[in-house]
Amino acid sequence: MPSTRDLWPDKWLRAYHLAGKRPTVAGETVTVADANPPSGGRK
Numbered sequence: 001m002p003s004t005r006d007l008w009p010d011k012w013l014r015a016y017h018l019a020g021k022r023p024t025v026a027g028e029t030v031t032v033a034d035a036n037p038p039s040g041g042r043k
Contacts, residue, residue: 010017 013023
């Protein structure tokens with residue numbers, strides 16, 4: 001019979017999930033936002 005972890009895995013990756021292995025990570029989406037938008041006269 002499957003455990004609750006098998007049916008509903010953790011939402012976040014934890015160290016014990018990796019079991020000492022090094023993961024390979026790739027970014028899928030990049031978003032760039034202007035941190036200082038024009039303020040109409042403030043400089």
